[in-house]
Amino acid sequence: PLIAEAAERIRLAAEGAQPIYGVNTGFGKLASVQIPPEDTQTLQRNLILSHCCGVGEDSPAEIVRLMMALKLISLGRGASGVRQEVVDLLEGMIAANVLPVVPAQGSVGASGDLAPLAHMAAVMIGAGEATYQSKRRQGAEALNAAGLAPITLGPKEGLALINGTQFSTAYALAGLFQANRAARSSLLTCTLTIDAAMASTSPLLPEIHTLRGHPGQISAAAAMRTLLESSEIRESHREDDTRVQDPYCIRCHPQVVGAAMDMLGFAATSLIREANAATDNPLVLTEADRIVSGGNFHAEPVAFAADMIALAVAEIGAISQRRIALLVDPTLSFDLPAFLTPDPGLNSGLMIAEVTSAALMSENKHLANPCSTDSTPTSANQEDHVSMAAHGARRLIPMTENLFQILGIELLCGVEGIRFRAPLKTSPALRRVMAQVERSVAPLEQDRYLAPDLAAAATLIREGELIDNTVPKFEKAEELAS
Incomplete structure (x- = not known):
């Protein structure tokens, strides 16, 4: 009617x-x-x-x-x-x-x-x-x-x-879906790194995160504790470990990805509203029997949401890249071989995979610069302030693709690192993940053509099959998906 x-x-x-x-x-x-x-x-x-x-x-x-x-x-x-x-x-x-x-x-x-x-x-x-x-x-x-x-x-x-605003909103929603999948995947890749580097799980204690109170941080730490439960590697160095604290990229992942998840949740709330809004002009107010000019077409809420998503994507990639760099460096990885190859020197292992992750990280940092702060007058100064939501939202797809690649490289590094800890075993949950990875990427015994391995790892991250049954979903993402 x-x-x-x-x-x-x-x-x-x-x-x-x-x-x-x-x-x-x-x-x-x-x-x-x-x-x-x-x-x-x-x-x-x-x-x-x-x-x-x-x-x-x-x-x-x-x-x-x-x-x-x-x-x-x-x-x-x-x-x-x-x-x-x-x-x-x-x-x-x-x-x-x-x-x-x-x-x-x-x-x-x-x-x-x-x-x-x-x-x-x-x-x-x-x-x-x-x-x-x-x-x-x-x-x-x-x-x-x-x-x-x-x-x-x-x-x-x-x-x-x-x-x-439907064009900008569609791109922003697509970016949000992918960013949420990447954030959940980073919980998995970080826990692989924790065991590969024989890092401490004490920073995941629930009391630490409850004292701060941020929901995303609390959820991230809880998921990581579950993933690492019953790890033999962790138990092997619980006592007499001379390292007092791990680097921030390991110790602070719940704080970083938790903040990202909270920001993605805020963006999701805004985009849910926008997806259900009347955003043209003028609008017909049937009950008041009026046709009124307004400004619901201005996509500032979408532009802000896109900027938030971009910041979250860039930061998840930045901290993941630092863990990749840690794992390939024997001075930081607690005695893993250089570049995660059994015979460094003759073999370069994952040396250039780390360089690739650095390139993608830097590209995302540049792309994360805000778009909503830019404006230019159009239509002979009648439309004199604009949101720039469209290209702010469009960049999210290439940014999340870069992030899938970064997380895929961390996935490979973490799996290779854990192999070097044998006969100690990682947790049952992570062993299942490693088995899934090995169906797509064989162990790196010596140098080989690596491009297909990186592509396969990124696909595992992108398609979400590694996290479907291992990493809990977050309420806001579930609300949006429904």
Whole structure:
């Protein structure tokens, strides 16, 4: 009922004399130009076509599909003023997997993600391009092949489709999902390092973390204690160990990844709200019988969330890389062979794998610089403060991919290090993990072509199979996934 009521209010407004933005006016700086009722359909079609200015590589199919689903949710709030036919077509495209070709660059995150969403809307009117059944087609052709028909847009409907934060939010959500998986994986890789380096588990005592009170830190330490339970390696050096304290990269992992998890949880809360929000302009307030201009299209919440996720990803990678460096250095690793090879000198072992991890860590540090603090005026200074949420969110995918590689390298180093502690055994939980790793990566007895090993380890981290039954999930991530 709300969708129909709002659409009727927009129809009546378009026939009236009162100027209402985007209904019977131009757009942006041209909002003062009033449009006669007979040009309403042309106005909306021109809006879509003129705003298809995206450039760069095509957005991944899963991002486009998520963006479309988020737009469907937003329109379903009944505040956008579109007809049910528009909602039905978008839903039909999602169901049939007709995915518009959406270039990744061109949005500043206010007034919404105009260019990317225009490429989506173009297909709905039979223009643009889309993929259907793995084939790239013209928009009308893709719709017809799927048994759908293009739509002629009514008053405000083009504006409702392109004004919103769904492109940025889709990328941010994808980055959040991957960052959460990486954070959980780091608990696993760190515990492997702890046993490989014969480090202390005393810093994991629950009393330490309860005294500080941060939920993520408490959860991280608890998970790590569980992973290390019944380790023979730990018991072997519980007494008479001359080392008083381990380096921070081992001792402080619950504090670092716990803070990251808490920050990811905050970002998740913000993105959950945004995913369910009406974010176009103007909005139809049906109960008040008003059509009101506002600023819900400004993606600052998404930009802030993306910056938080980026910081968390960079820090998880930074502390993991320091543990990799520790394990390959015999002066720090408690007598493991140099670069984790049985015959250092003749063999270089994991020497350059550590260098690769350093390169990826540094790249992520650079990418973690905030995007939300940047702004530039657009549209002849009418849209004079923007969020930069789109590229802030887009960088999260390459950042998390870098992190998967870093954690994969730590995974290999930890497994190799534990092998050198034989006949002592690690914990039952970590032995199961090592068995999974060995199905993909053979023990490193001598130098070999290592690129496939690094790729396999990163895949194990990326796909999450190592942590599915070993590392507990976190409540906020579960809420978001549902």
